[in-house]
Amino acid sequence: MFGRRVHHLISEIPTGSICTLLEIPQGKIFRIVEIKGGPGLHRRLLSLGFHRGDRVTLDREAIMQGPVLVRNLTADTKVALGRGIAQKILVEPIGDNEG
Amino acid sequence: MKDNFPVIVFIGQPNCGKSTLFNSIAGYKAQTSNFPGTTVTHAHSEVMWKGQVYSIVDLPGTYSLTPSEPQEKVALTHIFKEKPDLIVNVIDASLLGRSLELTLELLELEYPMIVVLNMMDLAEKKGMSIRVEELEKKLGVPVVKTIAIHGLGTKELLDSVEKALISRKAPIAPRYAxxxxxxxxxxxxxxxxxxxxxxxxxxxxxxxxxxxxxxxxxxxxxxxxxxxxxxxxxxxxxxxxxxxxxxxxxxxxxxxxxxxxxxxxxxxRHARVNWVEELDNLIMHPIFGYFFLLLIFAGMFYLIFKIGSPLETWLLKPFESLRLSLQSHHNLLAELLNGLIQGIGGGIAIVFPYFIPLLLLMGFLEDLGYLARAGFLLDTFMHRIGLHGKSVPMFILGLGCNVPAIMATRILESKRDRIVTALLIPFVPCAARTTIILALVAFLLGPWWALGFYFFNLLLIAFLALVLKKFFKYSSPGLILEIPSLKLPSLKNIWQKTYFNLKEFVRFAWPILIGGSVILSFLSYIKFDRVFNTFLSPLVSGLLGLPSNLGVTLIFGFLRKELSLLMMFQALGVGYQQLLSVITRTQLLTFVAFVSFFIPCLSTLAIIWKELGRRIAFLSVALNLSVAILVSWLIRLLFSIL
The missing domain is CATH 1.10.287 (Helix Hairpins)
Known part of the structure; x- marks a missing residue:
């Protein structure tokens, strides 16, 4: 929804802007604002403990467009998500002091 | 099968240590019943505690009661269909917050229930202090602390089960906004x-x-x-x-x-970043992670070979000398005895040096939490061949035995992924085939040949996956895989798992192995094996250029792959060390390739049939047979040119 990914500008995202889980810098804390995608996917993420308002960080990206490793700080879990799925989770940045 | 014992259902989210708890409690068992082929569905055990027998059911892990994955549906039909007398909700205490979501859902059933806070040691390490009385009050059900891996708290749990069954107090469902x-x-x-x-x-x-x-x-x-x-x-x-x-x-x-x-x-309290986190960062690293992955598996096979190979020679020695002392006699009794010795020798000396270490190491990696991490690391490659990382543990499991690997495909959400994975698993060299490869290729031709064979096998699986992708359109929703925390495995637990698999294996394989060997020596004594050999000779010697005596070994290879190996000595009438004096290197490789792939063994075929139906089972046979013929013919061709 924000056009092409621009790697180098990632860390410049101003507070309050919404982007997908794929577009955020590693290690920074974000908050889930919406989970898009069909009900099937939505339900699976809900049952794994991914809800709106949860704090998440992008821990790692596998090489060659592989999956990403997402840490959900609210549920205290780590989940590997394929890129197509990570793209459907919209997040917004939150201040460091909140984390 | 439902008797009058109170039925207690164990339910919890995946990786909460539910099965470990189940096993440590099943230690007090009166009797166990394992329904063959359904251990993935649920394990069932009758437990005796203070004179009362309880019927305990261990359901597969489920994240919620609104099922989205196949194995979760299994869990649900079970509690919905027949009302249990008591629910034991097992929780990974270190993930208390998230786990309570399922607990709340279970409370809605308003069945008598107990909550078990398992892995208390992990929670404490994370700096969590849980007030149990407070939790009991909030949930309205008894809460018991356990560390199942060390068997701690199981007695308290059973006492609490006893009490809950007497009071039969049902909880009140939570209220929402x-x-x-x-x-x-x-x-x-x-x-x-x-x-x-x-x-x-x-x-x-x-x-x-x-x-x-x-x-x-x-x-x-x-x-x-x-x-x-x-x-x-x-x-x-x-x-x-x-x-x-x-x-x-x-x-x-x-x-x-x-x-x-x-x-x-x-x-x-704030937990320190401990060395486990550091280690996890290293093994999940985008570059070092793959290095470790390779190292772990190479090391694993090196270790197995290092242990297995000398052990094999040592264990074979007495059988070999016994066999030699019988060689001069040519009557029926001597022949039958010879068959018996070969069979027992094969069972002990060829299978065990490789099978036990492999099972132990696989169990270790599984309990460590490494298999999910391997799934994360390999997902990107799996994607390219039309599968995803969730299939990785199944392929790795397949290295032990194809049967549980095919049963484990149940956790794949899409039918398409299940079929493709199940069609590919029979090409994964299981312990039995590893035995053949190690015993024949590595032992006789050298470890590099064996490694080369493995590498070729890997390429073959990738190639087949690409071919299957053409027929089964790929539209996977993508990977969603929880990465459990790294845990130091308990040796007792690994041993228990290994022992269980071993027992199944021995009970199933040894009678066939020993009986088959004796029958074959009898057939050879009355020269009946020639009928098989003549029948199969167009394939065996015509196409593959092998001695036609080997035809009969294939029949036994269908029962169990390693039987082919055993029968090979029987059929060729030589011992292990003299094998290369009667067949050439090319013939050896052709034979190993053909035996490895020509058909899923009887038990694998049976499980494919059961899990995915007759059509897929036949497809699997056809696929294996054509691949085996093609590959071994190509090997013959290639080596005759070189």
Whole structure:
């Protein structure tokens, strides 16, 4: 929804802007604002403990467009998500002091 | 099979240590029944505690009671179909906040229940201190602390089970926000008399609202048309309140309630970043991670070979000398004895040096939590061949034995992924085939040849996956895989698992192995094996250029792959060390390739048939046979040119 990914500008995202889980810098804390995608996917993420308002960080990206490793700080879990799925989770940045 | 013992169901989220707890309790067993082929579905055990027998069912892990994965559906039909006397909800205490979401859902059933806080040691390491009395009050059910891996707390749990079964006190379902409650009440009142009630009206109503867009929803509303518009409008109202689908709103309600309970009952001091985290960072690293992956598996096979190979020579020695002393006699008794010795020798000396270490190491990696990490690392490659990382543990499991690997495909969400994975698994060299490869190729030709064979096998699987991708269109939803925390495995647990697999193996394989060997020596004594050999000779010697005596070994290879190896000595009439004096290197490789691939062994075929139906089973045979013929013919061709 924000056009092409621009790697180098990632860390410049101003507070309050919404982007997908794929577009955020590693290690920074974000908050889930919406989970898009069909009900099937939505339900699976809900049952794994991914809800709106949860704090998440992008821990790692596998090489060659592989999956990403997402840490959900609210549920205290780590989940590997394929890129197509990570793209459907919209997040917004939150201040460091909140984390 | 249902007797009058109280039925206790163990339920919990994946990786909560539920099965470990089940096993440590099943130690007090009166008797166990294992339904062959259904251990993935559920294990069932009768446990004796203080003179009372309990029937305990261990269900597969489930994240929620609104099933989205196949193995979760299994869990649910079980608690919905026959009402258990008691639910034991096992929780990974170190993930208390999230785990309580399932607990709240279970409370809605209003069945008598106990909550088990397992892995208390991990929670403490994380700096969590949980106030159990507070949690009991909030949930309205007894809470027991355990560390199943060390067997701690199991006695307290059984005492608590005893008490709960006497009082039969049912908990009260949690209440949600007014806006949601109002609609639930409305639906409860509107449920018609003949509506199929699960557990109680409230639970049924909540699940009916949550079932939006699910198959069950369409099915129920087909038969209760007037209800449909009402449920739809209730969903709409709930949905309007929070601007999200009704099922998400209800799930979020549980989520918030769970977090609230968690915050009220648990204090978290800041945990130090410990060395486990550091280690995890290293093994998941985008570059070093693959290095470690390679190292771990190379090391594993090196270790097995290092242990197995000398052990094999040492164990074979007495059998070999016995066999040699019999060689001069040529009567029926000597022949039969010879067969018997070969059979027993094969069972002990060829299978065990490789099978036990492999099972132990696989169990170690599994309990460590490494298999999920391997799935993460390899997902990107799997994607390219039309599968995803969730299949990785199955392929790795297949290295031990194909049968549990094929059963484990149940956790794959899409039928397509299941079929493709199950068709590929028979090409994964299981312990039996590893035995053949190590015993024939590595032992006689050298370890590099064996390694080369493995590498070729890997390429073959990737190539076949690409071919299958052409026929089974790839539309995978992508990977969603929880990465459990790294845990130091308990040796007792690994040993238990290994022992269980070993017992199954010995019970199934040894009679066939020893009996088969004796029968074959008898057939060879009355020269009956020639009929088989003549029949198969166009394939065996015509196409593959092997001695036609080997024809009969293939029949036994269908029973168990390593039987082919054993029968090979029998059929060629030589011992292990002299094998290369009667066949060439090319013939050896052709034979190993053909035996490895020509057909899934009997038990693998049976499990494919059972899990995926006759068509897929036949397809698997056809695929294996054509690949085996092609590959071994190509090997013959290649080496005759070189």
């Amino acid at each position: 007014k806006e949601v409650e109002k609609r639930i009440q409305k639906l409860i009142e509107a449920l018609p008399e003949d509506f199929p009630i699960i557990a109680n009206k409230r639970f049924t109503a909540i699940k009916a609202i949550e079932a939006e867009t699910m198959a069950a929803d369409r099915f129920i509303l087909e038969s209760h048309k007037p209800l449909k518009s009402m449920i739809d409008s209730l969903r709409q109202e709930i949905s309007d309140w929070r601007e999200a689908p009704a099922y998400e709103v209800i799930s979020a309600e549980r989520h918030h309630l769970a977090l609230k309970i968690f915050e009220e009952c648990c204090q978290v």
